Amino acid sequence: MDTVDELKLISGLKVKLNEPLAPYTSIKIGGPADYFLAVEDRLALARTLELLCRHGIPFCLLGQGSNVLVSDRGVRGAVLRLGREFKEALWTEDNGAVVALVGAAYPVSRLVREAARRGYSGLEFAEGIPGSVGGALVMNAGAYGSEIEKIVDRVEGVTAQGEAVGLERGQMLFTYRSSNLPPGTIVTRVHLRLTKDRAEAVSQRIRDLVTRRKKSQPSGYPNSGSMFRNPPGDFAGRLIEAAGLKGRKIGTAQISERHANFIVNLGGAKADEVRGLMELARAEVRKRFGVELEPEVRLLGEWPEENTSGAYIPHRRNRTG
Numbered sequence: 195m196d197t198v199d200e201l202k203l204i205s206g207l208k209v210k211l212n213e214p215l216a217p218y219t220s221i222k223i224g225g226p227a228d229y230f231l232a233v234e235d236r237l238a239l240a241r242t243l244e245l246l247c248r249h250g251i252p253f254c255l256l257g258q259g260s261n262v263l264v265s266d267r268g269v270r271g272a273v274l275r276l277g278r279e280f281k282e283a284l285w286t287e288d289n290g291a292v293v294a295l296v297g298a299a300y301p302v303s304r305l306v307r308e309a310a311r312r313g314y315s316g317l318e319f320a321e322g323i324p325g326s327v328g329g330a331l332v333m334n335a336g337a338y339g340s341e342i343e344k345i346v347d348r349v350e351g352v353t354a355q356g357e358a359v360g361l362e363r364g365q366m367l368f369t370y371r372s373s374n375l376p377p378g379t380i381v382t383r384v385h386l387r388l389t390k391d392r393a394e395a396v397s398q399r400i401r402d403l404v405t406r407r408k409k410s411q412p413s414g415y416p417n418s419g420s421m422f423r424n425p426p427g428d429f430a431g432r433l434i435e436a437a438g439l440k441g442r443k444i445g446t447a448q449i450s451e452r453h454a455n456f457i458v459n460l461g462g463a464k465a466d467e468v469r470g471l472m473e474l475a476r477a478e479v480r481k482r483f484g485v486e487l488e489p490e491v492r493l494l495g496e497w498p499e500e501n502t503s504g505a506y507i508p509h510r511r512n513r514t515g
């Protein structure tokens with residue numbers, strides 16, 4: 195039986211071949227994935243990973259695609275997207291402490307709204323951050339001086355071989371826009387610790403942040419959020435603007451006129467054009483200010499350079515580990 199037939203036999207797995215990835219990303223760019231695998235539950239995930247591992251098929255995860263740039267050439271191997279069972283949230287309250295057990299595919303925007311409605315505080319900073327809870331965890335998403343690491347208690351996931359893993363807060367090494375998970379780990383559920391507050395107070399803090407965000411971020415055109423991490427003591431957007439690159443275009447990709455750390459897709463832009471602007475920004479900022487900008491956006495797929503596919507190549511564990 196060939197790989198596709200085997201995949202199609204897995205219950206709870208939807209298989210698409212040569213599926214264009216642009217619609218699954220916020221910047222609306224990206225070529226096809228050889229295998230696009232929508233995984234509905236844990237059992238399907240374990241069986242899928244076992245199969246990918248057995249066939250040596252590389253894979254990567256896609257959350258809501260709001261911090262990735264997918265190559266125009268697409269992704270060789272499999273792209274996994276978590277579905278139904280990973281979109282559930284369970285809220286518990288005990289003596290003023292609140293714990294939310296949230297599936298990795300749960301949208302962050304919905305989580306923020308739901309916490310506010312229940313009068314739970316701790317997630318206000320995440321208002322306006324698109325994406326899934328799994329993506330937010332992996333990226334250690336944050337804004338306005340807070341990050342998801344501050345409210346994470348525990349992470350549930352599976353290894354690339356499909357074995358369940360649990361990581362306690364102290365076992366995780368969060369850094370700026372990264373959670374440094376062991377390579378190949380798939381986040382399935384996150385335990386968040388919140389505090390009880392008045393619903394109106396939480397909502398008011400959220401409204402204040404909405405106003406701040408609207409003033410600073412480009413709206414209207416598809417984008418992937420911040421392209422570069424802020425270097426220590428400075429802002430990537432400030433440096434790119436000071437290098438005179440605000441509004442610069444390659445094809446129909448443009449360094450935003452509103453915020454220079456955003457690249458917007460004016461319509462039909464290619465990933466290569468976005469990369470071109472990123473390289474231009476890095477080169478100019480390096481030349482003028484001696485600062486090396488590091489991409490925040492994750493590159494997925496086939497790029498000319500080695501080691502930038504973002505894919506994990508599974509291999510079976512040998513007995514000596």
Ligand SMILES: Cc1cc2nc3c(=O)[nH]c(=O)nc-3n(C[C@H](O)[C@H](O)[C@H](O)COP(=O)(O)OP(=O)(O)OC[C@H]3O[C@@H](n4cnc5c(N)ncnc54)[C@H](O)[C@@H]3O)c2cc1C
Pocket residue numbers: 220254255256257258259260261262276298322323324325326327328329330331332333334335336337379380381382411417418419420492504
């Ligand atoms: C308009 C806009 C504003 C933004 N503002 C902010 C902001 O203020 N602060 C901020 O931090 N970010 C911001 N972002 C970036 C982005 O929203 C966050 O990084 C978000 O958390 C990414 O989640 P996602 O589900 O879209 O992940 P994706 O973009 O799909 O994936 C990001 C990375 O996580 C991996 N991944 C996703 N899910 C899993 C999983 N379950 N298990 C293992 N790996 C996984 C992917 O392989 C990839 O490497 C913004 C983006 C946009 C478009």
